[in-house]
Amino acid sequence: MTYWDKEKECMPREQLQKLQLRRLQETVYRAYAFVPAYKEKMDQVGVKPEDIKRIEDISKLPFTTKQDLRDNYPFGLFAVPMSDVVRIHSSSGTTGKPTVVGYTDKDIDTWSELLARALYCSGASKHSVVQVSYGYGLFTGGLGAHYGAEKIGASVIPTSGGNTHRQIMLMQDFETTELMCTPSYALFMYEVMREMGINPSELKLRAGIFGAEPWSENMRREIETKLGIDAYDIYGLSEIIGPGVAIECNKKAGLHIGEDHFIPEIIDPETCEVLPEGEAGELVLTTITKEALPMIRYRTRDLTTLNMERCECGRTHARMAKVLGRSDDMVIIRGVNVFPSMVESVLLNIPGVEPHYLLVVDRKGNLDELEVHVEVSEQVFSDEVRKMESLGLQIGKELESALGIAVRVRLVEHKTIERSEGKAKRVIDKRNI
Amino acid sequence: MAKQISVFLENKVGRLAHVTRVLGEAGINIRALSIADTSDFGILRIIVSDPAKAYQVLKDARFTVSETEVIAVQVPDSPGGLASVLEQMTEQELSIEYLYAFLGTKGDDALVIFKVEDISRARKIFNEKGIKFLDENTLYKL
Numbered sequence: 001m002t003y004w005d006k007e008k009e010c011m012p013r014e015q016l017q018k019l020q021l022r023r024l025q026e027t028v029y030r031a032y033a034f035v036p037a038y039k040e041k042m043d044q045v046g047v048k049p050e051d052i053k054r055i056e057d058i059s060k061l062p063f064t065t066k067q068d069l070r071d072n073y074p075f076g077l078f079a080v081p082m083s084d085v086v087r088i089h090s091s092s093g094t095t096g097k098p099t100v101v102g103y104t105d106k107d108i109d110t111w112s113e114l115l116a117r118a119l120y121c122s123g124a125s126k127h128s129v130v131q132v133s134y135g136y137g138l139f140t141g142g143l144g145a146h147y148g149a150e151k152i153g154a155s156v157i158p159t160s161g162g163n164t165h166r167q168i169m170l171m172q173d174f175e176t177t178e179l180m181c182t183p184s185y186a187l188f189m190y191e192v193m194r195e196m197g198i199n200p201s202e203l204k205l206r207a208g209i210f211g212a213e214p215w216s217e218n219m220r221r222e223i224e225t226k227l228g229i230d231a232y233d234i235y236g237l238s239e240i241i242g243p244g245v246a247i248e249c250n251k252k253a254g255l256h257i258g259e260d261h262f263i264p265e266i267i268d269p270e271t272c273e274v275l276p277e278g279e280a281g282e283l284v285l286t287t288i289t290k291e292a293l294p295m296i297r298y299r300t301r302d303l304t305t306l307n308m309e310r311c312e313c314g315r316t317h318a319r320m321a322k323v324l325g326r327s328d329d330m331v332i333i334r335g336v337n338v339f340p341s342m343v344e345s346v347l348l349n350i351p352g353v354e355p356h357y358l359l360v361v362d363r364k365g366n367l368d369e370l371e372v373h374v375e376v377s378e379q380v381f382s383d384e385v386r387k388m389e390s391l392g393l394q395i396g397k398e399l400e401s402a403l404g405i406a407v408r409v410r411l412v413e414h415k416t417i418e419r420s421e422g423k424a425k426r427v428i429d430k431r432n433i
Numbered sequence: 434m435a436k437q438i439s440v441f442l443e444n445k446v447g448r449l450a451h452v453t454r455v456l457g458e459a460g461i462n463i464r465a466l467s468i469a470d471t472s473d474f475g476i477l478r479i480i481v482s483d484p485a486k487a488y489q490v491l492k493d494a495r496f497t498v499s500e501t502e503v504i505a506v507q508v509p510d511s512p513g514g515l516a517s518v519l520e521q522m523t524e525q526e527l528s529i530e531y532l533y534a535f536l537g538t539k540g541d542d543a544l545v546i547f548k549v550e551d552i553s554r555a556r557k558i559f560n561e562k563g564i565k566f567l568d569e570n571t572l573y574k575l
């Protein structure tokens with residue numbers, strides 16, 4: 001087992017918690033002193049920085065949400081003067097004001113360290129050729145991955161997203177060993193390889209670190225089989241730091257949260273109560289080393305569980321389960337919570353069916369209806385109507401038993417569902433509620 | 434035996450036109466055609482002058498395509514001609530998935546394309562019963 005930073009990654013929990021408490025206290029002091037919005041929120045609930053005496057006291061602090069970032073657009077939550085900010089990233093802001101995040105020099109270093117750990121987990125080293133196919137730019141994916149790969153001394157190919165034919169040509173010619181992109185883009189690359197007549201087994205590619213969207217275990221298997229590589233999950237969000245908040249080790253049994261930099265909690269998204277270890281709920285993260293933009297009890301909207309047990313890999317940092325879904329993506333249909341990832345799992349379990357799908361929710365009269373569009377791949381296509389109809393019925397039946405609501409399946413032509421190079425669009429909600 | 438090209442089509446305006454355009458531009462002639470329809474999708478089945486090329490150009494145009502083995506039976510072009518062929522098939526318990534008519538003729542006979550469950554058994558029975566069917570090269574050139 002190789003670790004990038006064994007001392008931190010395998011630190012005994014007692015010692016880790018001491019470190020966390022000290023860093024949490026510092027963070028809260030700084031936020032209270034330098035960020036008026038944090039001071040105001042803490043004053044409202046009557047909490048002072050000195051009230052944080054034990055790690056459990058974190059639950060006394062108010063939550064921070066994406067709305068707080070929007071309300072303080074652009075730099076209102078920064079805790080350092082702009083002269084100390086060396087980098088700014090921002091969301092696209094398609095659903096309102098963009099959320100803006102800033103980094104000091106030290107923050108960039110912390111972030112690079114986290115990605116260096118992730119790359120070591122996947123078996124990468126300075127001998128690696130790492131292709132970064134996350135978008136470079138305002139999105140945190142590209143540059144985040146880039147700095148991590150440089151940190152371990154790998155040769156980095158900053159292809160960014162798009163121009164897939166060229167990406168694959170470079171992958172072949174430069175002998176890429178590790179790929180970093182979204183899981184759906186990895187599958188898209190496979191399809192393009194096939195079109196180009198390239199057999200993935202002839203490539204030097206051995207592992208991929210995939211993130212920026214939720215994906216299932218089944219999708220992992222599909223990527224691993226099709227591309228013939230090891231696929232690792234990476235988790236992050238720009239509000240906290242970007243990709244690298246949690247990383248998967250080679251046991252692939254949950255993602256280690258960088259607990260020397262973040263404190264995770266799981267809450268009930270409705271009541272906001274902190275839930276006991278192991279229960280599923282919304283992940284809440286507090287940054288404890290971030291200088292430019294400290295985030296206190298940030299509600300990620302991602303649903304997962306936490307496991308505090310020491311991992312077989314030797315790391316002591318808490319593991320979060322693969323994200324079950326985003327509460328933003330979640331659609332409530334007739335009172336049932338439906339996550340696109342559930343649909344994906346079902347599809348991948350049906351031989352020959354590919355995980356390219358779209359959920360269309362509509363309201364007919366007073367009744368919500370869910371239609372799932374599924375692409376017909378060559379493997380499942382039959383010239384007989386009867387067989388095609390029974391395929392549709394089978395998918396419908398399995399979706400119904402997994403989701404608990406009636407589903408209408410619509411078979412659509414191959415490659416007609418948009419293959420996004422960033423986050424795949426999985427839901428169209430036509431209801432006017 | 435003959436090769437039929439089957440294409441999955443969503444029920445959307447212009448999809449069939451697109452298929453025929455792609456084939457036309459590749460210089461491929463459609464010799465027989467049938468569409469099986471449901472409310473959501475259709476399955477287009479065609480016999481063409483060059484099945485291998487048709488398969489490739491349609492695949493390149495991103496259609497979901499497959500090749501299917503069918504059999505082109507010569508049916509006497511007179512009242513009761515098809516009935517007698519079908520009766521003999523029923524007698525032999527040859528199950529038919531579907532059938533459709535060919536646009537051209539072979540001499541005095543009409544041509545009907547059959548998709549059967551067990552194609553080698555069908556050939557054997559047709560030979561025994563004296564039901565004529567075309568080999569593929571003759572069919573594509575008609």
Ligand SMILES: [Zn+2]
Nearest residue numbers: 249311313315
């Ligand atoms: Zn581990």
